[in-house]
Amino acid sequence: PIDGQRLWDSLADMAKIGATAKGGNCRLALSDEDKAGRDLFVSWCEAAGCTVTVDRIGNIFARRKGLDDSLPPVVMGSHLDTQPTGGRFDGVFGVLAALEVVRSLNDRGVDTLHPVEVAVWTNEEGSRFSPPMMGSGVVTGVFTLDEILDKVAQDGARLGDELVRTGYAGEAPVDHPMHAYLEAHIEQGPVLEVEGKEIGVVTGAQGQRWYEVTVTGVEAHAGPTPMRLRRDALVAASAMVQAVQRVGLETAGDPCATVGILDVHPHSRNVIPGRVFFTVDLRHPNADTLADMDRRFRAAVAAIAEQNGVGAEIADFWHFPPTPFAKPLVDRVREAAAGFGFSHRDIVSGAGHDAVYVAGKVPTAMIFIPCEDGISHNEVENISPADGARGAAVLFETLVATAGK
Amino acid sequence: PIDGQRLWDSLADMAKIGATAKGGNCRLALSDEDKAGRDLFVSWCEAAGCTVTVDRIGNIFARRKGLDDSLPPVVMGSHLDTQPTGGRFDGVFGVLAALEVVRSLNDRGVDTLHPVEVAVWTNEEGSRFSPPMMGSGVVTGVFTLDEILDKVAQDGARLGDELVRTGYAGEAPVDHPMHAYLEAHIEQGPVLEVEGKEIGVVTGAQGQRWYEVTVTGVEAHAGPTPMRLRRDALVAASAMVQAVQRVGLETAGDPCATVGILDVHPHSRNVIPGRVFFTVDLRHPNADTLADMDRRFRAAVAAIAEQNGVGAEIADFWHFPPTPFAKPLVDRVREAAAGFGFSHRDIVSGAGHDAVYVAGKVPTAMIFIPCEDGISHNEVENISPADGARGAAVLFETLVATAGK
Ligand SMILES: NC(=O)NCCC(=O)O
Numbered sequence: 001p002i003d004g005q006r007l008w009d010s011l012a013d014m015a016k017i018g019a020t021a022k023g024g025n026c027r028l029a030l031s032d033e034d035k036a037g038r039d040l041f042v043s044w045c046e047a048a049g050c051t052v053t054v055d056r057i058g059n060i061f062a063r064r065k066g067l068d069d070s071l072p073p074v075v076m077g078s079h080l081d082t083q084p085t086g087g088r089f090d091g092v093f094g095v096l097a098a099l100e101v102v103r104s105l106n107d108r109g110v111d112t113l114h115p116v117e118v119a120v121w122t123n124e125e126g127s128r129f130s131p132p133m134m135g136s137g138v139v140t141g142v143f144t145l146d147e148i149l150d151k152v153a154q155d156g157a158r159l160g161d162e163l164v165r166t167g168y169a170g171e172a173p174v175d176h177p178m179h180a181y182l183e184a185h186i187e188q189g190p191v192l193e194v195e196g197k198e199i200g201v202v203t204g205a206q207g208q209r210w211y212e213v214t215v216t217g218v219e220a221h222a223g224p225t226p227m228r229l230r231r232d233a234l235v236a237a238s239a240m241v242q243a244v245q246r247v248g249l250e251t252a253g254d255p256c257a258t259v260g261i262l263d264v265h266p267h268s269r270n271v272i273p274g275r276v277f278f279t280v281d282l283r284h285p286n287a288d289t290l291a292d293m294d295r296r297f298r299a300a301v302a303a304i305a306e307q308n309g310v311g312a313e314i315a316d317f318w319h320f321p322p323t324p325f326a327k328p329l330v331d332r333v334r335e336a337a338a339g340f341g342f343s344h345r346d347i348v349s350g351a352g353h354d355a356v357y358v359a360g361k362v363p364t365a366m367i368f369i370p371c372e373d374g375i376s377h378n379e380v381e382n383i384s385p386a387d388g389a390r391g392a393a394v395l396f397e398t399l400v401a402t403a404g405k
Numbered sequence: 406p407i408d409g410q411r412l413w414d415s416l417a418d419m420a421k422i423g424a425t426a427k428g429g430n431c432r433l434a435l436s437d438e439d440k441a442g443r444d445l446f447v448s449w450c451e452a453a454g455c456t457v458t459v460d461r462i463g464n465i466f467a468r469r470k471g472l473d474d475s476l477p478p479v480v481m482g483s484h485l486d487t488q489p490t491g492g493r494f495d496g497v498f499g500v501l502a503a504l505e506v507v508r509s510l511n512d513r514g515v516d517t518l519h520p521v522e523v524a525v526w527t528n529e530e531g532s533r534f535s536p537p538m539m540g541s542g543v544v545t546g547v548f549t550l551d552e553i554l555d556k557v558a559q560d561g562a563r564l565g566d567e568l569v570r571t572g573y574a575g576e577a578p579v580d581h582p583m584h585a586y587l588e589a590h591i592e593q594g595p596v597l598e599v600e601g602k603e604i605g606v607v608t609g610a611q612g613q614r615w616y617e618v619t620v621t622g623v624e625a626h627a628g629p630t631p632m633r634l635r636r637d638a639l640v641a642a643s644a645m646v647q648a649v650q651r652v653g654l655e656t657a658g659d660p661c662a663t664v665g666i667l668d669v670h671p672h673s674r675n676v677i678p679g680r681v682f683f684t685v686d687l688r689h690p691n692a693d694t695l696a697d698m699d700r701r702f703r704a705a706v707a708a709i710a711e712q713n714g715v716g717a718e719i720a721d722f723w724h725f726p727p728t729p730f731a732k733p734l735v736d737r738v739r740e741a742a743a744g745f746g747f748s749h750r751d752i753v754s755g756a757g758h759d760a761v762y763v764a765g766k767v768p769t770a771m772i773f774i775p776c777e778d779g780i781s782h783n784e785v786e787n788i789s790p791a792d793g794a795r796g797a798a799v800l801f802e803t804l805v806a807t808a809g810k
């Protein structure tokens with residue numbers, strides 16, 4: 001029911017904005033490139049006859065009228081921001097598949113009972129500004145608007161100021177009404193490809209716990225300071241990175257344990273590091289197992305600090321528990337995939353998505369498509385046009401079934 | 406023979422420039438603060454009747470006429486630049502002790518046969534611009550002028566441009582004639598303090614090998630990427646940091662092994678690091694042992710890269726072999742210390758100093774004084790006024806004995 005070539009062309013046009021050397025994209029949240037991507041999206045939505053509103057956290061909603069326009073909209077969407085060395089499909093695919101559904105509804109003259117909207121959520125990635133999923137978190141009351149407006153980027157910019165600068169400090173209130181929410185996304189992992197499945201029916205998302213660790217040793221000269229007298233913050237922190245890895249390797253199920261940022265102070269070749277800051281990201285589909293990973297991680301950091309004669313402080317930075325999606329809506333995704341004869345399987349999302357926060361407020365489901373070699377958050381991220389078209393088709397069917405005719 | 410209070414006051418005045426929160430100094434090479442420190446030094450030298458010249462690499466020479474002014478000068482000196490979180494004495498002590506010697510020669514009306522000079526060498530620390538000891542390295546032909554002028558700082562500035570900007574791109578040629586070179590310095594380690602010695606008679610400096618290591622893994626999403634499929638550059642690099650530490654711990658004698666800089670790319674909380682850059686600094690007084698450390702370090706990096714399925718490239722960045730100082734001059738330092746009745750011991754320098762490069766060209770010696778808790782390259786670096794005065798007195802005697810009357 002959708003035009004796969006038109007979807008593919010739109011993906012290619014969007015990928016020109018913030019294109020990187022190795023074929024990926026850099027459109028960090030609320031950067032000039034993110035603004036350019038948003039502007040292009042808005043122009044496409046207006047051309048498709050939608051009414052565009054922007055809320056106070058910069059989320060964009062492009063609305064196609066419903067037969068009963070007083071009913072709350074069925075919202076489809078995802079995000080346009082990327083990682084610093086991100087791919088062309090993470091987030092973007094969900095937004096442009098949703099736009100393709102609207103274009104296709106127009107082409108076919110299909111009227112839905114509920115209005116239909118395409119949402120672009122602000123700062124899903126959590127890279128330039130942290131944590132992730134800010135736009136959806138504000139709309140669902142997980143975060144207050146004010147705390148998020150005051151977030152400061154790695155580059156020192158304040159989020160509220162960047163909204164104004166890029167022209168996306170909207171006026172709409174942040175308690176956007178929704179009847180249901182549907183998000184199509186690339187899997188970002190290898191499961192569908194390895195098993196040869198065309199569609200992932202996402203039953204929920206695994207839980208996440210993010211931390212910030214600060215290790216404090218004693219700065220000293222790399223030359224005349226004997227090895228046995230050192231309190232090297234980096235030697236201790238590197239043992240902690242190894243311990244985080246072990247927490248991941250020694251957990252049953254599908255655990256993840258990652259250190260993505262590590263900063264050394266004073267950052268001089270001939271100074272024993274006096275302070276190291278690093279981030280930790282632990283994930284598991286099972287809440288008890290995630291709690292156990294948390295305990296083992298904390299114990300390992302404390303023990304390593306003790307052994308190395310350094311201080312270590314762990315700050316809880318962000319978390320969400322394992323989050324199931326709405327069964328009736330998930331069933332509808334499975335039925336749509338089966339209806340087209342697409343091979344499919346149920347799958348738990350390894351990543352956080354705006355759908356995770358929205359699921360706390362309205363019935364929510366996600367549709368995954370395979371990505372090449374399971375690689376995401378990487379410039380080489382790739383999908384096949386056929387997989388993209390299949391995902392958009394399942395989104396179309398699920399949307400129509402949910403929005404009613 | 407010197408005025409300890411005047412020396413102490415000058416140290417305190419210099420320490421006001423680039424003062425840091427915790428009582429240290431930040432005068433990174435050729436920064437605004439370094440310029441201000443140099444300007445103050447030049448004003449003091451002119452007040453002491455010296456003629457000041459600056460060479461093309463920005464080294465400053467303040468000259469006091471000799472009885473036979475056609476003879477090459479006996480040069481005393483050190484550096485005024487500091488680490489990012491450096492102390493008030495590293496380098497500065499040697500420069501201001503030398504100035505105090507000149508002031509004292511003036512006070513006492515002592516004329517020397519050879520002219521006497523105080524040298525401030527450009528960028529000894531090697532922190533903002535790397536490697537260290539650039540000014541002395543150019544004068545002694547270890548580096549070419551052009552290669553050093555083209556060095557780029559951590560902050561992106563070009564050294565040649567910073568010389569011009571700060572007013573220290575001098576006109577004097579870089580092959581400065583010297584009869585002998587004397588450098589007073591804080592020990593920067595704990596040996597003198599632990600043994601209760603007042604003066605360290607420096608017999609030479611241990612050898613150093615500096616490296617840059619680049620580890621290349623695969624960037625991927627911290628969520629849906631299974632632990633066993635990861636090629637995490639930081640997990641591998643942190644094992645390498647541990648291995649560098651083991652190279653230090655498992656070497657006999659007085660080894661040093663330090664990782665001072667480590668940078669993670671793409672530096673995002675939810676991205677498995679695809680690339681890590683780090684620096685390594687290995688040191689030992691014995692050339693064969695240092696070569697053995699080099700071999701073990703390389704083998705460990707290769708083995709860890711292999712185990713983790715990542716690439717690792719080691720680039721040789723800088724090195725100098727263990728460097729003995731001139732025996733007659735070292736003997737003269739020992740005699741001067743003994744003459745004053747100062748407790749003393751022979752010691753090998755754990756740090757590199759401009760004296761190391763100058764030793765390759767003219768007879769060279771160094772005088773160490775204790776520093777509190779052996780701590781250097783740290784804002785809390787400290788000395789006692791009495792130790793400072795003793796070091797300057799030994800410098801005075803050695804200078805007079807070398808410059809002749
Ligand atoms: N899809 C995605 O990359 N989300 C960012 C939040 C996370 O790291 O899970």
Ligand SMILES: NC(=O)NCCC(=O)O
Nearest residue numbers: 223270529530537756757
């Ligand atoms: N003295 C001193 O800190 N020199 C810098 C070169 C080195 O790290 O040894």
